[in-house]
Structures are given as C-alpha cells and as structure tokens.
Amino acid sequence: MRILDNGLPSRLEVGAERLRSYHVLPFPLSRKVVYEYLGEYHDWSGTGCYKCPWLLEVIGSSYGSPTNCGFVLPEACAPFSVRSVMVQLGMSSDVKCHLFVAHESDEYGNDLWRDECAPECGGCVPGFQPCHLVVGWSKGSATCVGWQLLERLCQSEPERKVLWQYLRYAKGAEVPMLLPQVHLDRERYRIDFVAVVPNSTRDQYTRYAVEVDPPPYHGSGIDSGRQQLLERHGFVVRSLDTKSRWIDQVRELLDEFESLMGA
Numbered sequence: 001m002r003i004l005d006n007g008l009p010s011r012l013e014v015g016a017e018r019l020r021s022y023h024v025l026p027f028p029l030s031r032k033v034v035y036e037y038l039g040e041y042h043d044w045s046g047t048g049c050y051k052c053p054w055l056l057e058v059i060g061s062s063y064g065s066p067t068n069c070g071f072v073l074p075e076a077c078a079p080f081s082v083r084s085v086m087v088q089l090g091m092s093s094d095v096k097c098h099l100f101v102a103h104e105s106d107e108y109g110n111d112l113w114r115d116e117c118a119p120e121c122g123g124c125v126p127g128f129q130p131c132h133l134v135v136g137w138s139k140g141s142a143t144c145v146g147w148q149l150l151e152r153l154c155q156s157e158p159e160r161k162v163l164w165q166y167l168r169y170a171k172g173a174e175v176p177m178l179l180p181q182v183h184l185d186r187e188r189y190r191i192d193f194v195a196v197v198p199n200s201t202r203d204q205y206t207r208y209a210v211e212v213d214p215p216p217y218h219g220s221g222i223d224s225g226r227q228q229l230l231e232r233h234g235f236v237v238r239s240l241d242t243k244s245r246w247i248d249q250v251r252e253l254l255d256e257f258e259s260l261m262g263a
Contacts, residue, residue: 007205013183016155026079034070035098041065074103080196085177097146136171153180158213158242165250200262209235
C-alpha cells in the first residue's frame with residue numbers, strides 16, 4: 001500500500017474473496033468514465049439517444065449500433081468517496097452496475113447531485129433510474145445491483161449491516177466509502193473497512209481502519225498486536241460492536257468523518 005505525502009493511498013485492493021478482488025484508485029484515471037458498448041443507438045429524429053446526457057459516441061452508423069456512454073467525474077467528488085468507488089467498480093467488465101454522476105451548486109451554495117444508474121441501457125433516457133445505493137435507499141428500494149456487489153466484498157453479515165446503515169445515513173452526501181476487506185501487507189491481513197477522509201481543503205487525508213465485531217475473526221476485541229500494526233501503517237483505528245447500540249455507533253462514525261471534513 002503506497003501512501004502519498006498527503007496521506008492518500010495510491011491504490012487499494014478490496015474484497016474478501018481471494019479470486020474476486022478489485023483495485024480501487026482515488027479517482028478513475030483522468031476522471032474520465034467510459035462504459036464501453038453499454039447501450040444501443042435508438043434515435044428518432046433527434047428525440048432519442050442524442051438527447052441523453054450520458055451518450056459519448058455511437059460505434060457505427062446504423063440503428064441498433066452499440067454506444068459508449070459516460071461522463072467526466074465532477075471536481076466536487078472526493079478521492080475514495082462513495083461515488084468515486086462505485087463508478088470505478090462499475091467500470092469492471094464483470095460488474096453490471098453503471099453509475100452516472102453530475103453536479104452543480106444552487107444560488108445558496110448547496111450541492112445538487114444527479115446520481116443515476118443503468119444496469120443496461122435500452123437506448124433511451126427512461127432506462128436510467130436513481131442510484132439507490134448512493135442516495136441511501138431513499139428512492140423506494142433497499143437494494144440494487146451495486147449493493148449486491150458490495151455484499152459479496154464483505155466477509156460477514158455484521159459488516160454488511162454496518163455498510164448498509166452507513167450508506168443510509170450518508171444519503172447522497174459526498175462522504176468517504178467504507179471500503180470492505182482492504183488487503184494489507186501482501187494479503188497477510190485484511191481490514192474490515194477502510195475509509196479515507198479528507199480535511200476541509202482536501203490537501204491532507206486521514207486513513208481509518210474500522211473493525212466490526214472483532215470476535216470470532218480477530219480474537220477477543222482488537223488485540224494489541226493487530227492494533228499496533230494498523231497504527232504503524234498510519235491508521236486511526238475504530239471498533240464497532242453490532243451487539244450493542246451499533247446503529248448509534250455507525251452514526252457517530254459518520255459524524256466523526258464529517259467533522260474532520262468540515263461539513
């Protein structure tokens with residue numbers, strides 16, 4: 001795990017399954033997001049595909065030709081945020097979750113996010129829907145294709161409960177992702193969750209190691225050797241116990257992140 005001078009990891013490997021892990025960067029390369037051959041060209045006198053804000057190019061010239069879709073990740077997105085991570089996972093060839101993100105501010109300085117996803121594009125705008133994961137399950141569904149991927153990356157049911165609740169509390173805010181099962185020290189250790197939290201000016205970053213229900217995976221509590229190892233790697237260590245007011249603990253963890261971010 002290479003760490004830049006400002007505390008930002010250059011890359012993280014996530015996932016509990018040895019044969020199914022993903023590498024995540026702070027941002028997609030060049031911030032340009034391209035979902036190749038995602039859709040099909042269906043245009044009716046300029047009223048179809050060419051009115052879609054996510055169309056990049058048509059591969060061919062005939063009706064039904066494949067299209068590349070995508071966007072440039074907004075500058076308002078932070079490294080390793082929920083949006084940045086889910087966009088990158090969606091760019092993997094074996095993932096059927098494609099997140100599209102746009103951002104603007106209103107006259108009062110409030111962030112206005114547009115988060116849409118398309119498991120498949122039928123060549124028309126109605127194929128897009130709100131991203132239930134990013135908006136914190138506030139648009140009529142408590143699961144989605146993206147969530148099914150995150151579930152697989154976790155190791156235990158308590159971890160899934162914590163991550164689901166964290167996303168529910170975040171509810172579309174630009175906050176760090178709780179990255180599940182981050183590999184440390186050439187796979188000898190994995191951390192239940194890692195969060196990379198920026199300060200208010202995004203020129204320094206704090207790395208959190210969040211351990212969930214230490215028994216039975218880490219012995220009774222976080223043993224001192226493991227905690228010292230994480231601290232030597234520059235992590236702030238937090239432990240969550242899902243057997244005791246765990247929902248409050250998740251809320252307090254998000255509050256701590258937002259306080260550090262100056263939100």
